[in-house]
Amino acid sequence: MVTGSPPGTCAKQKRPKREAGFTLIEVLVALAVVAVSLSAIGALIAVTVRGARAVGGQLALVETARGILTGLPDRGDLAPGNMSGESAGYRWRVDVLPFYADFVDPDSGNWLPQTVVVRVQSPTGQILQLNTVRLRRRPAP
Numbered sequence: 001m002v003t004g005s006p007p008g009t010c011a012k013q014k015r016p017k018r019e020a021g022f023t024l025i026e027v028l029v030a031l032a033v034v035a036v037s038l039s040a041i042g043a044l045i046a047v048t049v050r051g052a053r054a055v056g057g058q059l060a061l062v063e064t065a066r067g068i069l070t071g072l073p074d075r076g077d078l079a080p081g082n083m084s085g086e087s088a089g090y091r092w093r094v095d096v097l098p099f100y101a102d103f104v105d106p107d108s109g110n111w112l113p114q115t116v117v118v119r120v121q122s123p124t125g126q127i128l129q130l131n132t133v134r135l136r137r138r139p140a141p
Contacts, residue, residue, distance in 0.1 A: 057126055058126070058128075061126060062128065064092065065130050068120065069118055076137055078134060080097060082095045091121045093118075096115070098114060099112075099113035110137060110138050111136065113134075116133070
């Protein structure tokens with residue numbers, strides 16, 4: 001027997017059945033919290049998937065451009081002009097131009113600098129352009 005309580009009763013009293021369970025307001029608040037949490041998680045997943053696709057597309061562009069640069073003729077055979085084509089749905093164009101700069105004298109030295117511009121367009125429309133300089137041996141007079 002517990003001291004301080006009337007005889008024949010426990011310290012813990014049971015609730016009447018009509019007070020057991022959750023109220024409608026408590027259930028609605030809990031559902032609202034769950035809905036907000038799920039929508040935030042869904043938005044985060046959507047952003048992550050979009051970012052992953054963008055990175056994948058950019059990597060495919062870079063790899064295609066690298067493949068084109070690797071397949072260019074040797075520096076002695078790389079003549080000024082342009083080439084274009086398509087590879088796995090990616091359209092590409094290579095422009096080989098003389099390199100012009102204030103600090104380069106085109107008449108001196110054994111090498112002629114050339115600007116090489118590689119432009120690749122993906123099937124979705126993304127464009128990647130790489131600009132580089134290659135040296136070509138000056139032809140013997």
